[in-house]
Amino acid sequence: xxxxxxxxxxxxxxxxxxxxxxxxxxxxxxxxxxxxxxxxxxxxxxxxxxxxxxxxxxxxxxxxxxxxxxxxxxxxxxxxxxxxxxxxxxxxxxxxxxxxxxxxxxxxxxxxxxxxxxxxxxxxxxxxxxxxxxxxxxxxxxxxxxxxxxxxxxxxxxxxxxxxxxxxxxxxxxxxxxxxxxxxxxxxxxxxxxxxxxxxxxxxxxxxxxxxxxx
Amino acid sequence: xxxxxxxxxxxxxxxxxxxxxxxxxxxxxxxxxxxxxxxxxxxxxxxxxxxxxxxxxxxxxxxxxxxxxxxxxxxxxxxxxxxxxxxxxxxxxxxxxxxxxxxxxxxxxxxxxxxxxxxxxxxxxxxxxxxxxxxxxxxxxxxxxxxxxxxxxxxxxxxxxxxxxxxxxxxxxxxxxxxxxxxxxxxxxxxxxxxxxxxxxxxxxxxxxxxxxxxxxxxxxxxxxxxxxxxxxxxxxxxxxxxxxxxxxxxxxxxxxxxxxxxxxxxxxxxxxxxxxxxxxxxxxxxxxxxxxxxxxxxxxxx
Numbered sequence: 260x261x262x263x264x265x266x267x268x269x270x271x272x273x274x275x276x277x278x279x280x281x282x283x284x285x286x287x288x289x290x291x292x293x294x295x296x297x298x299x300x301x302x303x304x305x306x307x308x309x310x311x312x313x314x315x316x317x318x319x320x321x322x323x324x325x326x327x328x329x330x331x332x333x334x335x336x337x338x339x340x341x342x343x344x345x346x347x348x349x350x351x352x353x354x355x356x357x358x359x360x361x362x363x364x365x366x367x368x369x370x371x372x373x374x375x376x377x378x379x380x381x382x383x384x385x386x387x388x389x390x391x392x393x394x395x396x397x398x399x400x401x402x403x404x405x406x407x408x409x410x411x412x413x414x415x416x417x418x419x420x421x422x423x424x425x426x427x428x429x430x431x432x433x434x435x436x437x438x439x440x441x442x443x444x445x446x447x448x449x450x451x452x453x454x455x456x457x458x459x460x461x462x463x464x465x466x467x468x469x470x471x472x473x474x
Numbered sequence: 475x476x477x478x479x480x481x482x483x484x485x486x487x488x489x490x491x492x493x494x495x496x497x498x499x500x501x502x503x504x505x506x507x508x509x510x511x512x513x514x515x516x517x518x519x520x521x522x523x524x525x526x527x528x529x530x531x532x533x534x535x536x537x538x539x540x541x542x543x544x545x546x547x548x549x550x551x552x553x554x555x556x557x558x559x560x561x562x563x564x565x566x567x568x569x570x571x572x573x574x575x576x577x578x579x580x581x582x583x584x585x586x587x588x589x590x591x592x593x594x595x596x597x598x599x600x601x602x603x604x605x606x607x608x609x610x611x612x613x614x615x616x617x618x619x620x621x622x623x624x625x626x627x628x629x630x631x632x633x634x635x636x637x638x639x640x641x642x643x644x645x646x647x648x649x650x651x652x653x654x655x656x657x658x659x660x661x662x663x664x665x666x667x668x669x670x671x672x673x674x675x676x677x678x679x680x681x682x683x684x685x686x687x688x689x690x691x692x693x694x695x696x697x698x699x700x701x702x703x704x705x706x707x708x709x710x711x712x713x714x715x716x717x718x719x720x721x722x723x724x725x726x727x728x729x730x731x732x733x734x735x736x737x738x739x740x741x742x743x744x745x746x747x748x749x750x751x752x753x754x755x756x757x758x759x760x761x762x763x764x765x766x767x768x769x770x771x772x773x774x775x776x777x
Contacts, residue, residue: 269774273767357762365769369773
């Protein structure tokens with residue numbers, strides 16, 4: 260069981276690295292969805308006291324529904340509406356950003372054991388995974404040019420915060436709710452982009468139609 | 475018993491590699507809905523080529539003639555260092571994984587020199603590409619071998635792929651899994667397979683490895699093809715032992731090992747059938763990705 264939890268954490272980090280390397284938005288969205296689903300399984304795997312089980316199930320169900328299905332669906336809608344397929348030219352190229360991500364992961368794993376934590380019994384990979392996921396999200400938000408990939412970066416960042424929140428989910432449900440709120444914020448953010456693109460598409464289409472009519 | 479296994483492994487090393495090519499080709503044809511060539515076709519091809527004479531251009535020197543021979547000899551000696559199915563290799567000493575990697579490097583160097591010796595700009599271009607990608611694949615291979623060395627606590631290939639490996643899966647499972655994925659990517663790149671290079675292509679703009687061997691014919695081409703299949707077998711052997719190294723008894727681990735090598739060939743065939751090859755500018759990204767995965771595996775082990 261312990262090595263299975265290890266594997267989930269490692270997969271989350273591998274997904275981070277994959278996201279830094281991928282230029283196809285569809286694949287990136289699908290990968291973020293998989294990451295969300297993996298993270299949703301974590302509270303169930305990490306729960307230690309049986310009276311917290313209900314709390315963990317709620318958390319897992321909510322995370323799976325929002326991170327695994329709802330937001331990816333919104334994102335797919337967004338790229339379909341805007342007909343974007345690829346991130347063409349990020350500010351930092353794919354290979355350098357992957358190397359930067361790897362450096363961040365290495366630092367996170369090397370130094371996280373030095374951090375003072377309220378809960379000493381937490382799983383050894385939890386904090387480094389959270390730190391490297393936050394770092395990946397930050398890189399994505401800063402270096403990508405397309406709004407869709409920036410939102411993906413924001414989602415990854417939020418996934419990292421969510422992993423941190425798991426550290427405290429036994430004692431501090433407020434943190435968890437803050438995480439869910441952040442999720443909602445991301446959803447609103449996504450919707451905003453959809454609106455923006457629809458607006459832009461319609462107006463440009465309109466002007467073309469108008470000029471065609473003039474001819 | 476140990477001697478018997480060593481003899482069996484040397485026999486397999488010499489006899490099996492062309493069969494792997496046959497399995498890869500058969501897998502690809504099944505995916506494409508064709509019957510495909512017989513499984514033993516690569517042996518027949520090699521026999522045909524060995525019966526032929528060779529034609530040498532007047533502009534080439536001994537370097538061109540030495541290329542295929544040095545290449546085959548280097549890969550075959552690398553095979554002597556590789557432990558198969560958990561039994562110790564024919565030759566082993568501490569740090570032999572460095573020799574293993576550089577024997578593969580020597581083979582590539584000889585092939586690239588022979589290509590440059592023809593004086594054709596086209597072959598030079600192929601050599602440049604091959605060496606560029608190899609310079610990215612080699613660090614990744616070293617990192618994977620370091621992961622294995624760290625996980626098993628030994629510095630020889632026989633130890634890394636030996637009896638300590640199944641135990642290491644318990645303590646360092648995720649790291650070894652990452653290393654196995656990276657080894658598979660490196661194997662595809664080193665053996666010039668899709669998605670890095672297409673062994674069937676003869677489109678000048680996209681060829682990498684095939685360009686370098688265009689001017690070889692007859693026995694030389696046979697040596698090159700046999701050497702290439704030998705290299706595929708070596709990587710298959712590493713991966714098979716790394717992933718399936720579970721068997722306790724000698725017989726079970728041998729059976730698992732050969733099954734794993736066949737599965738590796740089928741896996742290569744499946745990847746070649748379902749993936750398109752990457753644009754050349756994207757290949758470094760794949761190889762850097764493999765390095766990053768193995769760095770991550772190493773970090774997991776070192777913390």
